[in-house]
Structure formats: structure tokens, C-alpha cells
Amino acid sequence: MKIRIKTKRGFVITTVLLAIAAWALVLLNYNATQSNGLHKRLELYDKENQRYLLEKYADQVAEIN
Secondary structure (H helix, E strand, C coil): CHHHHHHHHHHHHHHHHHHHHHHHHHHHHHHHHHHHHHHHHHHHHHHHHHHHHHHHCHHHHHHHC
């Protein structure tokens, strides 16, 4: 009887650990897909910042060119 209880407990623990590992993989995949969106937003922010600085310092840029 004790062998069955330990086997059931081991099965439950193994199942829980596998579920946690699967959930961690889901979260890592979600984070990886979201970081791509963050990269695009940072690129857009950088372009907007460059446009702003070019407008603000257009006369100084013209002197250099």
C-alpha cells in the first residue's frame, strides 16, 4: 500500500513540475514576442527623436553641411 501512495505522490509531483516547466516556456515565448514589439517602438522613438533634433537644430546642421 505504501508503494502505491509514493508512486501516486511521485506522479503528482512530476506532473506539477512538468506543468510549471511548460508554463515557464510559455512565458519565455511570450516575452520573446513582446520584445520584438518593444524593439520596433524603440526604433520609431529614435526616428522621431532624430526628426525633432533636426528641426530644432536645422540651422546648425546647415552650417556643418
